[in-house]
Amino acid sequence: MSTAAATPRGVPDASVARLPGYLRALTALAAEGIGLVSSEELAAASGVSSAMLRKDLSHLGSYGVRGVGYDVERLASEIAAALGLTQDWPVAIVGMGNLGRALAAYRGFAERGFRVIALLDHDERVVGDEVAGCPVLPMEDLPTLVAEQGLAIGVIATPPEGAQAACDRLVAAGVRSVLNFAAVVLAVPEHVTVRNVDLSTELQILAFHGQRSAVAEAVAP
Amino acid sequence: MSTAAATPRGVPDASVARLPGYLRALTALAAEGIGLVSSEELAAASGVSSAMLRKDLSHLGSYGVRGVGYDVERLASEIAAALGLTQDWPVAIVGMGNLGRALAAYRGFAERGFRVIALLDHDERVVGDEVAGCPVLPMEDLPTLVAEQGLAIGVIATPPEGAQAACDRLVAAGVRSVLNFAAVVLAVPEHVTVRNVDLSTELQILAFHGQRSAVAEAVAP
DNA sequence: ACGACTTTGTGAAGGGAGGCACAAAGTCGC
DNA sequence: GCGACTTTGTGCCTCCCTTCACAAAGTCGT
Incomplete structure (x- = not known):
């Protein structure tokens, strides 16, 4: 799925x-x-x-x-x-690179009722930093976040190499919805829903249409 | 379209x-x-x-x-x-808020052959700032970018209120492919292709599936 | 050189999504 | 109270996308 x-x-x-x-x-x-x-x-x-x-x-x-x-x-x-927006959906963002930090600072989440309850990173040099007013937590905290705060959605903003590992840890902790920004296909169990957002893919699709319209114009100017 | x-x-x-x-x-x-x-x-x-x-x-x-x-x-x-990736597709990013800055710093563009040639903002207090090593340009520069550097793709990372105006200026300058991160429906002429990426939408779809599986589980535990 | 095997490319079938057009249902004026 | 009007909800039709299944085509071993 x-x-x-x-x-x-x-x-x-x-x-x-x-x-x-x-x-x-x-x-x-x-x-x-x-x-x-x-x-x-x-x-x-x-x-x-x-x-x-x-x-x-x-x-x-x-x-x-x-x-x-x-x-x-x-x-x-x-x-x-x-x-299902009557209940709230606690969100955690994994990966505090450029994208992760931008997402953490993004207001759109809260506006639509999605509470970002945790920022995490696998790299212990980043853990403890403060991003958008929240401390960056280690991946080990995931099970607690699910159990005690009802964490339901994980956002993966890691580099491609770390995305599958991050996803595995989210799933192991009990998260069943994943929003993946990394440019990889994630393998997940049946009951987990993944949605992918990939900027390069979008740009490439735009390139295709741009090329097409350029060709069409050359044929019939 | x-x-x-x-x-x-x-x-x-x-x-x-x-x-x-x-x-x-x-x-x-x-x-x-x-x-x-x-x-x-x-x-x-x-x-x-x-x-x-x-x-x-x-x-x-x-x-x-x-x-x-x-x-x-x-x-x-x-x-x-x-x-159409044999030719290159110069990209401009409009809107230097959190998201715009993250996109400017994102390496994925260059890796796949999309050259970010300009960062722009409507706000003159931001124009002139340096983001990811590039100066932020005013919107007035758009026609020149299209004419002299072949700017082909515009990325809209403005707040929702400014997105249509930003889009109009891109289109007026001759850009025919737009990647829109703002949570609004953009009105564009026939020949312009728009693709939308909206985080809230993705989260809401995940919420739907999360709710669904929760219900399914309650019925058949 | 030939036969067995592997994997592609595609014709046909099945399913689903979008658009059309209209009947059902409700409002408003008189 | 009734007729004209507006707008929803939906049955039907069409088209496209996906999947299935197999023939075509090429390789490898002997």
Whole structure:
């Protein structure tokens, strides 16, 4: 289960991947004081088609009113509930290099309810440093963090060489969700979900499209 | 054209998205001195099925030898060519907050042939600072960078409020590929490709799966 | 030189996702 | 209270992606 997980019955993975976008748009609307929104408007704000939006939402239930639209706050809390954001999800970041430090300082986590409860590093020369106001802990602390603070999500920001080892320790400690920034394919047991974010991959995909459009332009200028 | 672009004839988008992974695996194999690899082995190293790998590669051409496998170096350069990595792709990073600085210091870009040629920021108090050995330039320099240095890819690492403005300036200067780290949907003309990377979205998807498996466990302990 | 073996490349089948279009359902004006 | 109007929820259709399975093709041993 690396990228696409089978969702036996319920919400298709493709839908789940779009829900955060809807939630984001709804939060922005609520901030503007808008209380009601149509599928057309919300879809435009989320960058999808209105038909797709309605189908996605229909998987969660019927929270709209025909002829009117959706109540912004109600829909936001329904989506949040579907995503499991009513409980909190303690996060630990492993690897205090450039990326790890930037992630530790990033405010976006807290804003969306993800509490970073620990920063860790394998290198004992880094352990004890203070990053973004938190002490860097050794990997040995992982089991305690899971047991006592309910650590649920691990973010891997190590160099590629150390990523599998870091992942193994997270999994051994009981973490079942991993966000991996290292450019490697992680091997994990069945019950662990991994999502990969790789900058080089994204750039290479952009390069492909850039090249394509350049070719298309040369053919038909 | 925000995430999925129609590829008239040629390589399907889903395949393109996996090519960087194959390239990464091949590079690692080459570094180990391995010169020949079967679809089964390469697929395992890339985290996909062998059938999918073969089909993906078949879109590029027939570079394997039946009964033997693929020549690692040959295949790597064919994939690199397909992705357009034979030419270089100058990159500019816009937004010198935490994330922007981390990206500027990240070595992964250069390793895969993406040259960061400029760091920019809209805030004149930041312009002139030195980050990772490069001076931070004002947004006004964008047209020159495109014209004189062939700037092709823009990375947006600004806060959400400034992302659309930053994108507009990139597009106005002639950039046609954008990697967006801000949590907003960017509006761009038809010919511009945008790829989004959002940490909160990824965490929320992980939360969904985490919640799901927790529920499944409660039902069947 | 030939047969057994290995592995690729691909035709066909199966499944899922997105888009279309419309019926259902509710609101608003009169 | 009723008809016109708006917008949701969904059945259906299409297309693309993934997987299966096998024929084609090349190697290696004898």
